[in-house]
Amino acid sequence: MKFLIIGASSGLGRSLSEALAASGHDLVLVASDERDLSVQCADLSLRYHGMIVPVACHIDPRNQWLDAFKDRMSMMTDLDGIFFPLGWSSDRDSVALDSEHVDALVESNFSAIVKIVSLFLNHFLARGRGSIVGFGSVASLRGRSNNVVYAAAKRALSSYFESLRHALANTQIRVQFYQLGYVDTPRNFGKRFLFPQGDPKIAAKRVMKNLHRDFGRVFFPRFWFIIQYVVRWLPWRIFKRLNF
Numbered sequence: 001m002k003f004l005i006i007g008a009s010s011g012l013g014r015s016l017s018e019a020l021a022a023s024g025h026d027l028v029l030v031a032s033d034e035r036d037l038s039v040q041c042a043d044l045s046l047r048y049h050g051m052i053v054p055v056a057c058h059i060d061p062r063n064q065w066l067d068a069f070k071d072r073m074s075m076m077t078d079l080d081g082i083f084f085p086l087g088w089s090s091d092r093d094s095v096a097l098d099s100e101h102v103d104a105l106v107e108s109n110f111s112a113i114v115k116i117v118s119l120f121l122n123h124f125l126a127r128g129r130g131s132i133v134g135f136g137s138v139a140s141l142r143g144r145s146n147n148v149v150y151a152a153a154k155r156a157l158s159s160y161f162e163s164l165r166h167a168l169a170n171t172q173i174r175v176q177f178y179q180l181g182y183v184d185t186p187r188n189f190g191k192r193f194l195f196p197q198g199d200p201k202i203a204a205k206r207v208m209k210n211l212h213r214d215f216g217r218v219f220f221p222r223f224w225f226i227i228q229y230v231v232r233w234l235p236w237r238i239f240k241r242l243n244f
């Protein structure tokens with residue numbers, strides 16, 4: 001099978017690339033850093049049998065990235081699924097933020113994903129099957145004073161995936177959304193958290209195992225299924241003091 005991974009060069013995307021390549025699938029890996037991506041593809045091609053192709057694309061609302069991306073994707077007539085472990089957060093993300101940061105956060109965590117799904121939807125409908133897998137964040141469970149725009153974009157993404165699943169309910173196109181708690185990836189290097197971090201390799205295995213299931217949304221690590229209720233229903237007078 002052939003899969004497209006958007007945000008493939010680091011963390012969860014890297015683990016997913018490894019797991020899918022090890023299972024013999026062909027992959028098209030997308031990230032912004034061309035050098036990282038080329039090394040990763042060369043390494044996977046050496047170790048596994050599938051065809052692994054790099055596509056460097058920096059998703060940036062200031063550039064016409066989608067036009068260049070469309071050109072590179074025009075040969076993808078046999079795609080079986082897309083994974084979106086794409087995401088970007090910023091230490092400066094608070095309730096007041098310069099417009100360039102707002103645009104970059106919304107584009108890389110939400111709009112780019114809608115644009116790429118829109119690009120491939122007719123392809124999947126014509127084939128009558130496919131998988132579209134998104135990754136949200138527990139940061140979007142409840143508004144708080146850091147990662148404000150990131151959390152809002154992830155909440156929008158969650159809503160979009162819900163709509164996508166509803167729109168495709170009578171097809172064989174699987175739409176899945178992983179609501180992620182903390183995962184031990186480079187973006188969290190050196191940070192300390194209230195709850196343990198999940199292993200991206202285990203997350204990747206779970207994503208692969210679930211690929212043909214129709215479940216909509218799940219949490220990883222699983223214990224966030226319980227914690228989400230605590231976060232959502234904690235009385236305001238306590239919640240306002242927390243920094244989760």
Ligand SMILES: NC(=O)c1ccc[n+]([C@@H]2O[C@H](COP(=O)([O-])OP(=O)(O)OC[C@H]3O[C@@H](n4cnc5c(N)ncnc54)[C@H](OP(=O)(O)O)[C@@H]3O)[C@@H](O)[C@H]2O)c1
Nearest residue numbers: 007008009010011012031032033059086087137182183185
């Ligand atoms: N790690 C966590 O604790 C955690 C928690 C909740 C949710 N999540 C979500 O889970 C997903 C995976 O997270 P992760 O920790 O594995 O992330 P990560 O290590 O930061 O990797 C993000 C990937 O996205 C690519 N990317 C980011 N911005 C891009 C842009 N503008 N254009 C093109 N590529 C871009 C990066 O490539 P380049 O470096 O080349 O740009 C990289 O391959 C993300 O959606 C994240 O928001 C993660």
